[in-house]
Amino acid sequence: MPQPAGMKIAICTDAWAPQVNGVVTTLTRTRELLRQFGHDVEVFSPASGFITVPLPSYPEIRLPLFPGRRLGRLLDEFAPDRVHIATEGTLGLAARAWCMRRGLCFTTSYHTQFPDFVHQRFPIIPAATVYRLLRWFHNGASAxxxxxxxxxxxxxxxxxxxxxxxGRGVDTTLFDPHRRQPLDLPGPVWVYVGRLAVEKNLPAFLSLDLPGSKLVIGDGPARRELEERFPDAHFTGYKFGEELAGLLAGGDVFVFPSRTDTFGLVMLEAMASGLPVAAYPVTGPVDVVREGLTGCLREDLRDACLAALTLDRKAVREAALACGWEKAARQFESNLVPCRPLQVALPRAGMTGI
Known part of the structure; x- marks a missing residue:
């Protein structure tokens, strides 16, 4: 629905810089564009002065420790008329509690296949338990x-x-085939960009019998193990901006082995760079990749890689040009709801003795 100009928008998120992932990129670009649209946007994140602790098994992610009191003060001072809770971590829980105590409407978003994320790190926790928590968390939102x-x-x-x-977007000026850098690697070059963590399923890619070279751009808790296990792959660590764009455009096929992503923003960045995508036919790739045009989806990932290698890079780039960030930010803007009090049916006076 159309929204008024000059809204005061609070975005509460456990995922923020210096984390490097699609959630942070999405929220950063959304904030930039909302400000360009004329809104006052404040992001409340672990960087907002909270005491934080590293997430067990994933120290790159730091969670605010008991953030409720400080977050409440910050939100009271900002006095938002729209609240969006982006994540289900400790900060997201505190933001939800702040809204519920005041009887205010809010929106949430779902970025990660949270049951899979939790189960892969803590196998003793059943997925059904996580879904119960997700139902409680998200069904309290207006959307x-x-x-x-x-x-x-x-x-x-x-x-x-x-x-x-x-939806999601991509910076087609930064990610462009013209930024292609010659890579001093035997071709074809199969590229992965992203976190090096258990949920990304990297061994499914790195163990494939493929010609040429495998280039892994990114970092994370699984890097040392992966480097030891797959010494023939080339690990660069994190790369950003034009350097990342040049390396990505220098590859031949982007390989996305994850089975647990809800989207996979990096696939759009690869496509904008002219790289076709090879992936499994699962949530995320099935909505991003156009089979036979921008990539190939197979249960046999090696087959998907070899098939993607034959696709037209120009056609891949053309398809990505339709995915702009402004359209995605406008969609986010239209989904927000005013922080009006929730409609709660009050008991009749005769039943309360009032």
Whole structure:
């Protein structure tokens, strides 16, 4: 629905810089554009002066420790008329509690296949338990924003309703085939960009029998193990900006082995760079990749890689040009709801003795 100009928007997120991932990129670009649209946007994140602790098994992610009191003061001072809670971590829980105590409407978003993320790190926790927590968390919102129809359907199967679409974009000026850098590697070059963590399923890619070279751009808790296990792969660590764009455009096929992402923003960045995508036919890739045009989806990932190598890079780039960030930010803007009090049915006076 059309929104008034000059809204005061609070975005509460456990994922923020210096973390490097699609959630942070999405929220950063959304904040920039909302400000350009004329809104007053404040992001409340672990960097907002909270005491933080590293997430067990993933020290790159730091969680605010008991953030409720400080976050409450910050939100009271900012006095937002729109609140969006982007993540289900400790800061997201505190933001939800602040809204509920005041009886205020808010929106949430679902970025990560949280049950899989938790189960891969803590196998003793059943997925059903995590879904119960997700239902409690998101069904309290006026709307939950999701990136793809596949995710929307998945959440509906687990009892999470009132979802709305919030697409993603890509910077087609930064990610451009003209930035292609010659790589001093035998070709073809198979590229992965992203976190090096268990949920990204990197061994499924790095163990493939493929000609040429495998280039891994990124970092994370699994890097040392992966370097030891796959010494023939080339690990660069994190790269950013034009350096990242040049390396990405210098590859031949982007390989996305994850089975647990809700979207996979980096696939759009690869496509904008002219790289076709090879991936599994699962949530995320099935909504991003156009089979036979921008990539190939197979249960046999090696087959997907070899098939993607034959695709037209110019056609891949053309398809990515339709995915702009401004459209995604406008969609986010239209999904926000005023912080009006929740409608609660009060008991009749005769039943309370008033």
């Amino acid at each position: 939950t924003m999701v990136a793809t129809p596949q995710v929307r359907a998945e959440l509906a199967r687990h009892g999470i309703g009132n979802t709305v679409m919030w």
